[in-house]
Amino acid sequence: MDRIEMILTQMSLEEKIALCSGRSFWETKTYEKYGIPSLFMCDGPHGLRKQENAADMMGVNASRPATCFPAEVTTAASWDPDLLERIGVAVAEEAKEQQVGLVLGPGANLKRNPLCGRNFEYFSEDPFLAGKLAAGFIRGAEGRGVATSLKHFAVNSQEFCRFNSDSILDERTLRELYLTAFEIAVREGKPSTVMCAYPKLNGTHCSDHGQLLTGILRKEWGFDGMVITDWGAMNDRIEGFRAGCDLNMPGGSGYMEKDVLKAVKSGVLPESAVDTSARRVLKLVLQAAERQKKLCACDYGAHHTLAREAAEAGAVLLKNEDGVLPLDATAKVAVVGAMARQMRYQGAGSSHINPLRLSQPLEALPGAIYAPGCDDRGETTETLLLEAANAARGADTAVVFAGLPGHLESEGFDRADMRMPQGHIRMIEAVAQANPNTVVVLLCGCAVECPWADRVKAILYMGLPGQAGGEAVADLLYGRADPGGRLAESWPFVYGDVPSSEIYDKTKDALYEEGIYVGYRFYDKAGVPVRWPFGFGLSYTSFAYSDLTIGGDTVCVTVKNTGARAGSEVVQMYIAPPSGGLHRPVRELKNFRKVFLQPGESETVTFALDERDFALWQDGWRVPGGHYTVHIGGLSAVIEKAGAELVPPAWQAGSWYETCAGKPCQKEWETMLGRRYVPQTPRKGSFTMDNTVEEMKDTSLVMRLFHGAVEHTIARSFGGKKDRENPEFRMLMASSVGSPLRSMQISGGMKDGLMQGLLEMANGHYLRGILRMIKGE
Ligand code: BGC
Numbered sequence: 001m002d003r004i005e006m007i008l009t010q011m012s013l014e015e016k017i018a019l020c021s022g023r024s025f026w027e028t029k030t031y032e033k034y035g036i037p038s039l040f041m042c043d044g045p046h047g048l049r050k051q052e053n054a055a056d057m058m059g060v061n062a063s064r065p066a067t068c069f070p071a072e073v074t075t076a077a078s079w080d081p082d083l084l085e086r087i088g089v090a091v092a093e094e095a096k097e098q099q100v101g102l103v104l105g106p107g108a109n110l111k112r113n114p115l116c117g118r119n120f121e122y123f124s125e126d127p128f129l130a131g132k133l134a135a136g137f138i139r140g141a142e143g144r145g146v147a148t149s150l151k152h153f154a155v156n157s158q159e160f161c162r163f164n165s166d167s168i169l170d171e172r173t174l175r176e177l178y179l180t181a182f183e184i185a186v187r188e189g190k191p192s193t194v195m196c197a198y199p200k201l202n203g204t205h206c207s208d209h210g211q212l213l214t215g216i217l218r219k220e221w222g223f224d225g226m227v228i229t230d231w232g233a234m235n236d237r238i239e240g241f242r243a244g245c246d247l248n249m250p251g252g253s254g255y256m257e258k259d260v261l262k263a264v265k266s267g268v269l270p271e272s273a274v275d276t277s278a279r280r281v282l283k284l285v286l287q288a289a290e291r292q293k294k295l296c297a298c299d300y301g302a303h304h305t306l307a308r309e310a311a312e313a314g315a316v317l318l319k320n321e322d323g324v325l326p327l328d329a330t331a332k333v334a335v336v337g338a339m340a341r342q343m344r345y346q347g348a349g350s351s352h353i354n355p356l357r358l359s360q361p362l363e364a365l366p367g368a369i370y371a372p373g374c375d376d377r378g379e380t381t382e383t384l385l386l387e388a389a390n391a392a393r394g395a396d397t398a399v400v401f402a403g404l405p406g407h408l409e410s411e412g413f414d415r416a417d418m419r420m421p422q423g424h425i426r427m428i429e430a431v432a433q434a435n436p437n438t439v440v441v442l443l444c445g446c447a448v449e450c451p452w453a454d455r456v457k458a459i460l461y462m463g464l465p466g467q468a469g470g471e472a473v474a475d476l477l478y479g480r481a482d483p484g485g486r487l488a489e490s491w492p493f494v495y496g497d498v499p500s501s502e503i504y505d506k507t508k509d510a511l512y513e514e515g516i517y518v519g520y521r522f523y524d525k526a527g528v529p530v531r532w533p534f535g536f537g538l539s540y541t542s543f544a545y546s547d548l549t550i551g552g553d554t555v556c557v558t559v560k561n562t563g564a565r566a567g568s569e570v571v572q573m574y575i576a577p578p579s580g581g582l583h584r585p586v587r588e589l590k591n592f593r594k595v596f597l598q599p600g601e602s603e604t605v606t607f608a609l610d611e612r613d614f615a616l617w618q619d620g621w622r623v624p625g626g627h628y629t630v631h632i633g634g635l636s637a638v639i640e641k642a643g644a645e646l647v648p649p650a651w652q653a654g655s656w657y658e659t660c661a662g663k664p665c666q667k668e669w670e671t672m673l674g675r676r677y678v679p680q681t682p683r684k685g686s687f688t689m690d691n692t693v694e695e696m697k698d699t700s701l702v703m704r705l706f707h708g709a710v711e712h713t714i715a716r717s718f719g720g721k722k723d724r725e726n727p728e729f730r731m732l733m734a735s736s737v738g739s740p741l742r743s744m745q746i747s748g749g750m751k752d753g754l755m756q757g758l759l760e761m762a763n764g765h766y767l768r769g770i771l772r773m774i775k776g777e
Contacts, residue, residue: 088140120445131184326479349411
């Protein structure tokens with residue numbers, strides 16, 4: 001019998017149940033008598049957030065300094081899984097040094113809509129790209145001996161009501177878009193853990209979702225690791241065990257454990273379900289302890305250099321008229337914008353890192369004339385604008401730093417619109433009017449509307465470039481580095497062009513009415529022009545493609561650097577389906593490769609084709625037969641596939657899904673879904689632990705008072721001010737009164753009985769409520 005089985009036979013049922021939930025915010029439980037050590041875990045995806053004192057899941061309290069790599073929005077634009085692998089290695093080295101055995105990342109959720117407050121932490125609107133990049137990070141970290149957690153599984157593409165909304169979508173959309181990134185990352189990256197998401201998926205909480213956590217993840221994809229909840233995401237512990245949800249974090253879920261004990265004792269839940277999860281937890285913690293013994297070097301200087309390389313590799317040159325970039329070394333340069341002095345380099349929330357070093361653009365651009373042009377919140381005045389215009393007028397080139405200040409973009413809430421602050425727009429316009437050679441450096445974690453784009457000569461999109469962002473910007477502006485990024489998401493002209501713009505965040509539940517038509521899959525088919533398309537990005541050099549051939553299952557193409565500088569190109573292979581049949585996108589990304597070429601150098605890139613490249617989901621992956629066109633860099637070639645004749649469903653003819661003209665409508669979507677959507681409105685008398693204080697406060701005085709007390713307590717850490725504009729304040733409110741009572745209980749470490757008592761009172765049963773509080777159950 002191996003060690004794990006031996007330990008399991010010695011442990012009591014109570015101990016096994018308890019092992020499957022955390023000891024503290026960041027640790028699993030230890031049992032010295034069985035030799036079970038604790039495992040320390042922390043966020044996150046682009047650097048470590050190890051909190052040693054006050055812990056929280058929103059990145060508000062201090063954490064140990066660590067290298068802050070660029071956020072996923074930037075590393076995604078590198079289109080370079082090898083780079084992600086190197087970042088994974090570096091993060092793991094820091095984790096080992098800080099005795100962290102499990103890093104909570106990467107995030108592989110799809111960027112469904114540009115307003116998602118957490119888009120900066122996700123890779124792409126395309127699942128293939130997102131999956132490959134996530135797999136790269138996982139390979140790197142796991143290869144260096146640190147466990148990872150692929151999150152948030154699954155369909156968690158909005159922050160609005162994230163704790164208890166229901167993501168409703170049809171099976172095809174689920175499979176072709178929202179699960180594909182996870183599938184690739186699981187199969188190719190082999191993460192030790194997968195983190196289940198907060199929302200429900202088609203009516204069932206992800207933590208309780210047997211089909212998701214066992215049927216698909218383990219049985220179909222062969223995942224053999226542990227499933228962990230997002231912090232406070234566990235809905236029903238009994239269902240969780242049944243579904244294969246192994247570790248409940250962060251702990252503090254006493255009432256759930258009591259329920260499980262009763263359920264096992266009464267035969268409702270087989271003990272084997274608890275054993276299975278306990279076995280997986282044991283495997284992970286014992287393995288992590290072994291891995292931790294193997295020390296490795298941690299060179300923070302090298303990690304800073306890697307962070308700089310990553311920021312350059314993910315910088316997207318969106319526009320460069322008259323070759324205004326790179327700047328001439330002797331040119332007189334004016335730098336404008338508060339963000340040049342205090343750049344936005346990472347997002348807010350659980351991924352927030354306390355950076356080891358920080359290079360600001362202005363420091364890296366010595367000799368430039370500087371004018372702030374606006375304040376830190378992006379607001380401006382006539383005087384600031386005048387100063388900025390004067391500085392610009394006296395220079396050969398003006399470089400304006402603009403984008404989204406931190407309070408507009410964060411985990412915990414979605415953006416209200418796609419606009420930049422008015423002050424930034426006015427600042428750009430004032431500078432552009434004063435100097436025809438105006439360059440804009442954009443710092444933000446997601447696509448924004450750029451109504452000013454035609455008025456400037458060049459635009460360099462840095463995303464959120466991490467701690468070495470300042471040096472990276474300077475290298476790029478002066479041509480010491482080539483902007484290596486290509487967009488990992490489409491940039492529409494205006495928010496109204498986004499297919500989900502009329503439904504996103506409009507209801508508590510997320511209705512995925514646009515189906516598979518997200519991002520370029522929609523814009524291509526609808527013929528809606530975008531400001532910059534998916535995959536777009538310029539370089540300081542130029543590339544030419546030739547000799548696209550298909551032989552059997554292999555595609556070859558040659559790419560040549562035809563310019564005068566070294567640079568990188570992303571070779572992107574799209575496949576277009578035969579016309580007719582089941583509705584499909586015009587083309588889909590099926591492979592890519594990043595190549596680095598010296599002037600005059602060329603490289604032949606080879607892609608292997610497999611069945612999945614041609615498949616769609618209809619009760620399984622199936623390939624419709626016909627002529628497919630492979631597109632790479634303006635060239636195309638046709639390949640014939642033998643395959644099934646798939647009959648389109650009757651509803652397809654004349655529906656939105658056939659043309660993508662206008663916006664999707666609920667009725668057609670319901671037909672596609674095969675059922676009607678009926679919103680569940682929580683009502684007094686039938687509130688449950690799944691309801692939030694926010695939802696109950698209008699009909700319950702107790703909840704109103706409780707809401708006020710929580711707000712007051714949170715406000716105390718903001719100098720007594722209810723600062724509803726402050727992202728941290730908003731996040732804390734959302735993750736307390738905006739989260740279900742069960743999550744408040746777990747994440748807030750509340751005493752058993754408190755939430756249950758409040759719930760009774762909210763339902764009108766005052767006496768029962770008081771009794772439950774007193775009895776603590
Ligand atoms: C976030 C996770 C994070 C966890 C722990 C949650 O609120 O959704 O991504 O890993 O907190 O900080």
